[in-house]
Amino acid sequence: MKRRVLLLGAEGMLAHDILQVFSEKWEVIPRSRREVDVTMETDVQRAVSSLKPHVVINASGYTKVDAAETERDLALLVNGEAPGTLARICRDMGILLVHYSTDYVFDGKKSSPYREEDPTNPINYYGETKLAGEERIRESGCEHIIIRTQWLFGPRGRNFVFAIVDRLRREGSARVVDDQVGCPTYTLDLARATEKLIDSGGRGTFHFSGEGEATWFDFARRIAEKSIPDEVTIEPIKSRELNLPAERPSYSVLSKEKFTSRTGESPRHWEEMLSDFLKRVFEGGVAW
Template sequence: MKILVTGSSGQLARELGLALADRADVVNLGRAQLDLSHPEPLRQRVRAEAPDLLINAAAHTAVDQAEREPEAAFALNATAPGLLAEAAADLGIPLVHYSTDYVFDGEKAGAYGEEDPTHPLGVYGRSKLAGERAIQSVGGEHLILRTSWVYALHGRNFLLTMQRLLQERDELRVVDDQVGAPTWAGSIAQATARLVDGWQAGNRHWGLYHLSCAGETSWFGFASAIAERLKAEGKRCAHLVPIPSSEYPTPARRPLNSRLDCGKLARDWQVRLPDWRDALDACLADTRPRG
């Protein structure tokens, strides 16, 4: 089996390469090899690769930057997924695509289900929601997987930023009123591998699903967990101070509630991610090379 993955330099694409390596011939292409902004070259490259499965792990994920460059965000997060869906449909193969909790406004009291109304607060969320709709409008076989608070041991993310700042500063103020589930990119990749297994075994429950780690915490709680693990290694650590979002203004508004109900994925595909604390431990203990 051959799987084509887009976004080779991203944290999720790298983890997908590791998780799928023993299941398929994985071709991981970045912007230099697959320009998602030009329709015809994109279709030609996908046809030339002739994969059995297409996974789109490319995205414009700089939430605040998206407010300054909406055209770039929509090109990568909305237009490109639609083009990939068309390319996959032309080949008669499934498409796996990743979306975000930012399609919601965070006003709901409990966890969000797939059927809850969407109301993104900023450009990033609007562009990702447009990408979902572009894929759905094509009508081909697809899985859209909404996840939250993604991190890894590479790239730019909250884990790596906190590890650095906690060791550089004496005090660190972190938002404590935004709640969600930190989700290791490795957990997403491993879940994707199980979804691939299910597809090969005949599961055809295509559609939209939520996929995030179990449990919940705030950004302050996540930072505290990172600090605990640094202290266990004997490293110096800043004093953490919880603050409300109002004391940390950003160009893009964040949803206060990013909790996702992942029960549908467990029922249809028998896939469930671990608790976010266990996933964090697994991430920090992972020494596999990510070239």
């Protein structure tokens, strides 16, 4: 009999690939926000109690980094309070909870990859809400896996890859910041990493992203080289020129040593992830 996983936030970019990866060995029960609103305790309690999954994967979240500066109540409700409620329900029923967090829990002042035990110090409200969600899960005492990740791209929904390709095709040029360093991550790889952590008995907090590091400018150039046959212009700019409401960490590369130690596998380099993703998009006819 297959193990059962309840996948919350099933309409999202990451959930699309979790469903694909897990369906081979698991009975996956996807639930969209319309079907199970994670901010409604009665919704969550009813779903978990009736479906009795072995694992709950929370792929839902408030992801609008700049809007979070003004939509504070909503961001905190979805990212901070809802995970705590979900964790308490999972604890009471003896269910493993998998939850995703972000590199934005760090302030970016390090010059080497952040480890799981490094002090957190978010510099924007989105990061504060994600950290609050982490803390509520830990405080609940439930069996859990928290995976911090960053710079996600995948075939479902809008993301940086689609945005850059669209801009370059329409206008032939783009201005991209070159003073934020992180690492792009393919949602398919993150989904596989999630399954590996569950199967290896990993519990607690782990980091996962692509291997290597890049600026958004580096990322944009590679996207253009691999997907735009025409000559285009990508101009490097500084973050302050965008005048965005939320500050971003200047360096937020994540160390994956703990993940590798637990699973015996290392993440692929982000450029390999990108190449595979673009091949999947072009061969699969995904609409840009």
